[in-house]
Amino acid sequence: xxxxxxxxxxxxxxxxxxxxxxxxxxxxxxxxxxxxxxxxxxxxxxxxxxxxxxxxxxxxxxxxxxxxxxxxxxxxxxxxxxxxxxxxxxxxxxxxxxxxxxxxxxxxxxxxxxxxxxxxxxxxxxxxxxxxxxxxxxxxxxxxxxxxxxxxxxxxxxxxxxxxxxxxxxxxxxxxxxxxxxxxxxxxxxxxxxxxxxxxxxxxxxxxxxxxxxxxxxxxxxxxxxxxxxxxxxxxxxxxxxxxxxxxxxxxxxxxxxxxxxxxxxxxxxxxxxxxxxxxxxxxxxxxxxxxxxxxxxxxxxxxxxxxxxxxxxxxxxxxxxxxxxxxxxxxxxxxxxxxxxxxxxxxxxxxxxxxxxxxxxxxxxxxxxxx
Numbered sequence: 001x002x003x004x005x006x007x008x009x010x011x012x013x014x015x016x017x018x019x020x021x022x023x024x025x026x027x028x029x030x031x032x033x034x035x036x037x038x039x040x041x042x043x044x045x046x047x048x049x050x051x052x053x054x055x056x057x058x059x060x061x062x063x064x065x066x067x068x069x070x071x072x073x074x075x076x077x078x079x080x081x082x083x084x085x086x087x088x089x090x091x092x093x094x095x096x097x098x099x100x101x102x103x104x105x106x107x108x109x110x111x112x113x114x115x116x117x118x119x120x121x122x123x124x125x126x127x128x129x130x131x132x133x134x135x136x137x138x139x140x141x142x143x144x145x146x147x148x149x150x151x152x153x154x155x156x157x158x159x160x161x162x163x164x165x166x167x168x169x170x171x172x173x174x175x176x177x178x179x180x181x182x183x184x185x186x187x188x189x190x191x192x193x194x195x196x197x198x199x200x201x202x203x204x205x206x207x208x209x210x211x212x213x214x215x216x217x218x219x220x221x222x223x224x225x226x227x228x229x230x231x232x233x234x235x236x237x238x239x240x241x242x243x244x245x246x247x248x249x250x251x252x253x254x255x256x257x258x259x260x261x262x263x264x265x266x267x268x269x270x271x272x273x274x275x276x277x278x279x280x281x282x283x284x285x286x287x288x289x290x291x292x293x294x295x296x297x298x299x300x301x302x303x304x305x306x307x308x309x310x311x312x313x314x315x316x317x318x319x320x321x322x323x324x325x326x327x328x329x330x331x332x333x334x335x336x337x338x339x340x341x342x343x344x345x346x347x348x349x350x351x352x353x354x355x356x357x358x359x360x361x362x363x364x365x366x367x368x369x370x371x372x
Contacts, residue, residue, distance in 0.1 A: 002271040004223050010268060011215035018264045025270035025296030032275040033298040037327050038337040041320070042091035042139075042302035043084030046310040047072050047123060050107050051097025053181035056250035057211060057243055060311050061097050064106035071110045071119075077126050078133065080307060085134050087305050090363055091158075091339040092136050094123060095310065098143035098183040120149045127156035131355065135363060139302075139339040141204075143192075144183045150195045155353040158340040158360065159236065160196060161204030164189050167224050168217040177211040177251065190224060197232025200351050202344040206239030206280070209265055210257035218265065222272045229274055234351075236341040237278035237299060240266050242285055244312060259288060263295045270296030278341065284315040289326040299337075300327075338363060 013021065048071040051061040062069040081092055100107035101118055116122040120142060127138040137158040144162065145153070153160065167186040171178045178184035196203040207221045222238075229235035242257050257265075262281075270279050280299040281292045303317050318326070324334040338360065340351070345364075348357035 004219055007219040007268055007272060008216055013264060018260060021267040022263060022295045025267035026294050028270055028275055029296045029298050035332050036335045037293060037298055037332045038335050039300040040091045040302045040337055040339055041089045042093050042304050043080050043089050044093050044304055044307040044310055045077055045080055047094050047096040047126060048100060048119060049097055050100035050104060052099050052103035053183050055181055056177040059246045059249060064104045074129060078129065081130055081134055081136060084306050085136055090137055091302060092130050092138050093141060093302055094138060095141045120152060124152050124156055131156060137339045144188045145192050145195065147195055150199050150201065154199055154201055158356055159202040162192055163208060164205045164221055164225060165208040166213045166217055167221045168213055171212060193228045197228060197234045201234060202236045202340050202351055203234050204237045205235060206241055208241050208243060210243030222269050226273050229277060235277050236344060237280050238269060238273055239280045240269050241282055244285055263291055266292065266295035266297060283323060284309055284317050285312060290330050293330045293332060
């Protein structure tokens with residue numbers, strides 16, 4: 001694996017050096033993942049778009065004064081989930097703003113109407129509702145979590161996730177991307193990764209590039225993720241996500257990372273990370289399928305035939321049949337996976353509740369054909 005000291009000088013890599021790194025990364029990917037590139041067939045459930053953070057690049061979050069601010073009802077959740085199940089989806093991605101009840105009385109009042117004190121308590125109930133009424137797998141992306149939160153959510157989720165984004169505290173300074181974002185304190189996000197490892201939670205994390213970080217800060221973030229995995233073995237996938245500027249945000253005029261920067265980052269990520277960690281790049285944020293595959297990725301992440309990407313609503317998911325064609329053009333096979341990777345499924349007594357283990361066995365025996 002590549003060390004930080006080896007990665008730092010690559011900030012000035014030229015095109016030939018980047019090509020060589022991409023070739024190394026692709027060879028390493030082939031060695032450990034073969035000719036398969038995976039995806040998860042999912043529905044995206046934005047349980048709430050209220051959040052106590054105000055990231056400079058985000059359009060997902062809506063303050064209570066906005067007519068679009070919302071906490072989904074159980075009926076709204078299940079309407080989406082049931083339709084997704086009908087379309088062959090296996091994963092319910094619960095994504096939500098962080099701890100809005102700690103900032104907004106309106107969020108507390110809505111939760112009280114629903115019968116809950118915190119978003120995590122409500123999230124747990126919605127995961128249980130999915131388990132009780134469908135064959136689908138909840139995947140929870142609730143941001144920073146306390147030890148109590150992890151223990152509440154672990155029995156009702158197949159896996160969890162949270163983007164680390166970056167370990168730089170500098171990004172929390174005034175004028176930076178994470179200013180006035182209490183849940184983006186790096187030590188808190190690393191603590192969430194550590195708690196997930198401590199309690200054997202298969203976990204997805206990643207970095208967001210182009211938000212004002214330096215190359216060294218980017219490398220440090222990948223190293224931190226890998227060190228956490230070396231300690232606990234629970235990081236199932238890492239996402240490298242490129243910043244997209246959005247109108248109406250503080251970073252609306254910020255430059256987006258260039259394609260070569262993204263490809264260099266992907267290649268270096270593959271060379272830094274333990275090869276058993278899946279490397280993912282979102283296919284809807286830049287349509288460079290061949291470039292991404294030949295930079296070392298082996299996964300496209302969750303793709304939905306039903307719901308939009310609520311974080312990047314302007315960027316539609318590719319059709320799964322189109323994704324299969326683009327992947328095959330590169331000489332690779334697209335294969336559906338579940339929200340928990342096989343190496344964790346194979347150790348159910350360590351990584352799964354008894355109920356979740358039974359559900360996984362049933363899903364594996366009836367996985368949807370590619371074009372269903």
